[in-house]
Amino acid sequence: MYRTTRQYRFAASHRLHSSELTDEENRRVYGKCNNPFGHGHNYVLDVSARGPVDEQTGWAVDVRKLDNLVTRQVLEPFDHRNLNEDAPAFRDIPPTTENLGVEICRRLKRNWKELFPGKWPKLEKIRIAETAKNIFEVEADEVE
Amino acid sequence: MLITRKVEFSAAHVCRNPQLDDEQNRALYGPASNPHGHGHNYVVEVTLRGDPDPVTGMVLDLKDLKAILNREIVEPYDHRFLNYEAPPFDRIPPTTENIAREIWRRIEPQLRMPRSRLDSVRVYETHDLYVDYFGEDGPK
Numbered sequence: 019m020y021r022t023t024r025q026y027r028f029a030a031s032h033r034l035h036s037s038e039l040t041d042e043e044n045r046r047v048y049g050k051c052n053n054p055f056g057h058g059h060n061y062v063l064d065v066s067a068r069g070p071v072d073e074q075t076g077w078a079v080d081v082r083k084l085d086n087l088v089t090r091q092v093l094e095p096f097d098h099r100n101l102n103e104d105a106p107a108f109r110d111i112p113p114t115t116e117n118l119g120v121e122i123c124r125r126l127k128r129n130w131k132e133l134f135p136g137k138w139p140k141l142e143k144i145r146i147a148e149t150a151k152n153i154f155e156v157e158a159d160e161v162e
Numbered sequence: 163m164l165i166t167r168k169v170e171f172s173a174a175h176v177c178r179n180p181q182l183d184d185e186q187n188r189a190l191y192g193p194a195s196n197p198h199g200h201g202h203n204y205v206v207e208v209t210l211r212g213d214p215d216p217v218t219g220m221v222l223d224l225k226d227l228k229a230i231l232n233r234e235i236v237e238p239y240d241h242r243f244l245n246y247e248a249p250p251f252d253r254i255p256p257t258t259e260n261i262a263r264e265i266w267r268r269i270e271p272q273l274r275m276p277r278s279r280l281d282s283v284r285v286y287e288t289h290d291l292y293v294d295y296f297g298e299d300g301p302k
Binding site: 020022076082 | 177179181182190191192254255256257258259260262263289290291292293294295296297300
């Protein structure tokens with residue numbers, strides 16, 4: 019069994035702010051990440067898929083298909099965007115990297131069969147680094 | 163406990179299945195099927211699972227592991243054209259998946275140590291694309 023991992027990068031701005039909290043509470047919880055003007059990150063996304071090797075191609079995952087899926091579902095909607103303003107998923111929830119990771123994993127899982135209609139390969143997990151020091155992983159089994 | 167040792171090699175390859183004709187190979191692999199080949203700086207991470215020896219504090223002697231990896235990976239592959247010089251890649255395409263499996267096949271029998279065994283082989287073709295192989299009986 020093989021796991022193929024492909025890395026992608028995108029840059030986006032965000033502001034951490036919860037509509038469930040007061041301004042004072044938001045400032046206390048999120049600190050400088052609550053700056054009203056927002057700030058940005060160079061996100062690094064690793065997408066991992068698992069499967070056996072196709073004997074003819076020698077591949078477990080056709081990376082060109084994976085690139086196509088990630089471009090449409092992640093890079094186009096999120097790269098050089100303001101996550102709070104431009105991404106409907108973050109209209110009501112704060113675009114923390116936890117929530118962003120879940121949203122990305124959900125988008126890939128929901129659209130996976132369009133490009134990979136067979137039993138294999140399966141989306142296994144995504145790993146997203148907000149900075150070199152803050153890294154989050156979401157297993158495909160954790161999301162719908 | 164997992165321990166990982168890294169080795170690197172630079173090699174040329176062409177993604178080509180000898181059972182297909184030129185046009186089929188071009189359609190399947192795109193630029194990677196250029197018959198003159200192209201190259202990568204491969205990075206291989208070999209991970210062992212085991213328990214430290216209570217006396218030495220080591221899972222295994224990393225000098226021994228280094229010697230095995232040099233003999234089985236660096237010597238046969240470094241500065242080679244894999245399709246022409248490193249069987250079985252004259253018969254099967256040297257994709258990252260197939261390279262990971264071949265490395266596993268070469269080193270696994272030598273890594274059945276009293277306190278450890280091979281857990282996985284990771285092969286980076288480029289910094290943004292890598293494959294982990296867990297063996298034929300690895301987790302599904």
